[in-house]
Amino acid sequence: MTLELASAGESHGPALVAIVSGLPAGLVLDREAIDADLRRRQQGYGRSPRQQIETDTVEVLAGLRHGRTLGTPLALVVRNRDHANWTWGMSPWPPEGEPDGKGTKPVTLPRPGHADLAGAQKFGHEDVRDALERASARHTAVHVAAGAVAKALLREIGIEVSGTALDLDEAAIDAARADRDTLGGRVEVRSTGVCPGLGSYARKEDRLDARLAAAVMGIQAVKGVEIGDGFALASLRGSQAHDEIDADRRRRTNHAGGIEAGVSNGEEIVVRAAMKPLPTLMRPLDSVDLATGERAQALVERSDVSALEACAVVAEAAVGWELARAAREKFGGDAVGDFVGAWRAYCERIAWTAR
């Protein structure tokens, strides 16, 4: 038994969709809690005016009745309100009538740092928009909705997941905006109440640290991930780096960030990620015009200066999703009571209670 997520949707297409399968039946979902996470993803200092156009809310098309999951695939939709300005340019079918609104002219000026050039080359697109629309982080909205569902499941077994932006410097954001430049930064996700034993060392793809790293590295613009003290551990001695075990089987420190040998060890799980500066610059970098082969300046399109706070929300959803998947694998169950019952019995066997 595992959780699976399939998603689709372009940045300015009609909607973003996700199908979540593997949820137990009887899980109570709170529409307001999902929408609150969607709002958090839209906020943060340094965002573009697009966030004022979109007021993301979740629609559920299947798998839920009267607020409780049915144990069948859950279908989630987040509409792109901005699509109203792109109905010709992003029409799924050959557009009718005269070109109107945005996206009517092909994009041929790839941005360094974005999917534009490699995506166009890989898929044979002549209009770079055919690559950038899906590569854009817009579709993280529906992943945040799925993450909110995962967090509801985790709450049943006492796990809370929380993401925050580190290095948030609003003056630096103002200065970058004035210089028509962009910023990145670091985000941190902390998960409390995780029992020992999620993940496994049996196969490398089962390792919880590897899975969390892949989930967070899968977020647009994330270029580095560490678990616990991560890179800093490299310059310590073993005696300084490892977390000594007390008679009650708890740790005195948590340099490992809650995971050893790919398995959660009962301490807080700490994941940090480095986000690179956003690639769309209002003062564009050098590029090539793919239509003429001449040197040119990269595409300038409405864009965030910093999306660090949004990235923290997306990373929280990614970590929540991966922990929920690992918990489903360990505790199974068709009904939420079976899942919680298996977790309780296991915690009793190892005499573990959350701190």
Ligand SMILES: Cc1cc2nc3c(=O)[nH]c(=O)nc-3n(C[C@H](O)[C@H](O)[C@H](O)COP(=O)(O)O)c2cc1C
């Ligand atoms: C929440 C979020 C918002 C983003 N907003 C923008 C943006 O407004 N402009 C931009 O150029 N990149 C933005 N990005 C980053 C790009 O999507 C990303 O750099 C691009 O898809 C290339 O992928 P890569 O950076 O992983 O190589 C955002 C990323 C995240 C996580």
